[in-house]
Amino acid sequence: MFNRDTPYESRSGTADRIKSSVSASPSMAIIFLCVISFLLEVVLMSVAPNLGYLYMSTFQFDPNSLLTRPWTLVTYIFLHTGLLHLLFNMIVMYFFGTALERRVGNKQLLGVFFTAGILSAIGYTFLSRPIFGISPGSMIGASGAIYGVFAALTVLEPNLRVYVYFVPMRLKHALLLFAILDFLMVNSSDMIAHTAHLSGLFVGLYIGFRMKKMHDKYRVMRYAGRW
Template sequence: MVAKLRPFQTIFQTMSIRREDFRRRDEWGEPIAANGWRGYIPSGLPVTYSGIILLICIVVFLISIIFPSFVYNYLALNPSYLMQRPWTLITHMFVHADFNHLFWNMLFLFFFGTELERRVGESKFLQIYMLSGIVAAFGQMIISSGSMVGASGALFGVLGCLAIIAPEIRILLFFFIPMSIRGAVVLFALIDFLTLGSSDNIAHMAHIVGLLVGLAYGQAIRRSPSYYWR
């Protein structure tokens, strides 16, 4: 069985992402280019790491429909073959078990990932995302030898980091329950903790570990005097 890394169906209550929000401002308030190679496509929409990750996940999902054996054998993370296929520590984050799994993870990435990248910059966002996903996978392997697919370990890291650096954010849980982002973190962590070892085919330990990585990274960012550039 393949453990799916799936966040809860949670979206922001309100969010407006504008083009100028993706530019840094220097100490005088003038916009300066954000670090990294990200640019703008002709339509004026920002090309972001969160958007690139979303696109890759969709492409990989389409490939998995046509070549399922290849994707699950060579891109999903199977602890038994990790030494032979170390790249799966990264590629498993782009593989999803079904459309529902992909849809909710990408919706989560679209809102939370975009917001985190806007706040901390693309370089730090990518570090948080990849580190959370990789460490979360190792955490899941401690309690399970089953294969893993999904981005939720990384996404929970994104959520944890946002909860530290932007506690004022409020969300609509399941689209209609208003809640602070920190309240959502506590709720998600509690649910995953209580369901550890269940047979629901969800990698709850990966959620918890990814969340802890994000919380720790958020604390490190907050202690840095130069991290805020709203």
């Protein structure tokens, strides 16, 4: 999907990148959990529909139940509406997630993913109606969290080459394109939580700039110590 050879040294250096192998990859663990959750959903819906609906309703995020069911701020991430929804999210997570974890480390990747996922749900809850006049309903999917990963990676590697629908472009242009599309489609009836996408995107940008600032500060201190 894109060229991942562009180096970006994390604070932990080469050791973290070596540890971030496929066998110890949090991105792959997230993908695995999403796939298992989806398969469980399919099996339950086929064998025992009532249990399937119970499974979905228990773990999906509903803005009206934010205070009474706070666990859904995390669990909704691992649910998906269909195979295409799951496939698209997992492909993006595979490329962008593994690229980010190699650059900043496993813990930082998890921090970006779950912070963006939680805050995208909160943003969806409190920004949809006052800003766009949308009444937010129930929501599932990892898109908001993945947007955070996408945005953070863009801050660190803005010129990384990617292919968007087979069209080559730089990562920063791809992020801008998706941000514009989500903004233009925010009031559409496509059943996609565009405000959650945008919330996750801005969270990822903020975290990305914080990471970049810390990296730049560390690099200056390291080289200053050699004089």
